Amino acid sequence: MSAGFQRARRPEQIAARRTAILAAARELLAERPVADISLRELSCRVGLAKSNVLRYFDSREAIFLEVLDTAWTTWLTELDRVLGDPAPADPGFAREERVAGTIAATLAERRQLCELISAMAPVLERNISPEFARGFKVRASANTERLGALVRARVPELSADGARQFASGVVIVVSGAWPYANPTDAVAAATAELGGTPGFAAGLAEGLTNLLAGLVARRR
Template identity: 85%
Template sequence: MSAGFQRARRPEQIEARRTAILAAARELLAERPVADISLRELACRVGLAKSNVLRYFDSREAIFLEVLDAAWTAWLDDLEGLLGDPAPADPGFAREERVAGKIAVTLGERRLLCELISSMAPVLERNISLEFARSFKGRAAASTERLGVLVRTRVPELSADGARQFALGVVVLVSGAWPLANPTDVVAKAAAEVGATPEFADGLAEGLTNLLAGLVARRR
C-alpha cells in the first residue's frame, strides 16, 4: 500500500478509485486467467491494501463481474454495427448461419469477455452480496435482452421468446466451449495426441447456427 493513501470521500474520488481498481483488474487479466489472480495481487497492482480495495467493491469476484459487465456492453456496441442492416431471408438458413457466424467470430476475438463469461456462474457469482447480485443480474438481463433484440431485428421470424432463448444460449455455449478450447498445457498436449483439439470460433458458430435455425424452424 502506498504510504500516502487517503480514503476517497467525495463521489469523484470514489469513482476515480473504483476506475483504478478495474483498470488494474483488466491489466492482470491480460496476463493470466482470472482463477490465478488473487485479491492480494490485485491490491498490490493498484497500490492499496486488500481492506482498502474492499471499501470500493464487495469482493474480488465483484470486481471481475464489473469488468465482465463493461466488456459485454462494449461487445454489444460493436456487434450492432457489425451485424449490419436487416436483409431478406436467404434460401434455407443462410441468413441464420451468417448472423450466428458473426456473433461467434466477434466473441472469438474477445478473450477477456469469453473467459469471464465461462467463469461467471461457477466462480465469480459465488462470493457476492445480495445487493450486488441484484445489480449485476439486472444489468446482465438487460444485456441479454439487448442481444436478443439485435438478433431478432435481423431475423424477424424469431419470436420474442425465441430471441431471449437464443441470447441465453450464447452465454451457455460460450461457458462450455471456452474452457474446452483453452485447456491447461497438460490437457492440451493429451488432446493433441488423440486429435481432439476443438477450435472455439468454428465450434461456437456451428452451435449457434443450429440453435438459431432450430428456433426459427419451430416458429414456421
C-alpha cells in the same frame, strides 16, 4: 490503512479509485485467467492494501463482474454495427448461419469477455452480497435482452421468446466452450495426440448456428 493511503471521500475521488481498480483488473486479465488472480495481487497492482480495495467493491469477484458488465455492453454496441442492416431471408438457413457466425467471430476476438462469461456462474457469482447480486443480474438481464433484440431485428421470424432463448443460449454455450477450448497443457497435449478438436471460434459458430436455425425452424 497502508502508508500514504488517503480515503476517497468526494464522488469524483471514489469514481477515480474504482476506475483504477477496474483498470488493474483488466491488465491482470490480459496476462492470466481470472481464477489465477488473487485479491492480494490485484491490490498490489493498484497500489492499495486489500482492505482498502474492499472499501470500493464487495469482493474480488464483484470487481471482475463489473469488468464483465462493461465488456459485455461494449461488445453488444460493436455487434450491432457489425451485423449491419436487416437483409431478406436467404435460401435455407444461410442468414441464420451468417448472424450466428458473426456473433461467434466477434466473441472469439474478445478473450477477456469469454473468460469472464465462462467464470460468471461457477466462480464470480459465489462471493457477492445480495445487493450487488441484484444489481448485476438486472444489468446482465438487460444485456441478454439487448442481444436477443439485435438478433431478432436481423431474423424477424424468431419469436420474442425464441430470441430470449437464443441470447441465453449464447451465454451457456460460451460458458462451456471457452474452458473446453483452453485446457491445461497436459490435456492439450493428450487432445492433440487424439487428433485435436475444432477451434473455439469454429465450434462456437457451429453451436450457435444450430441453436438459431432450430429456434427459427420451430416457428415455420
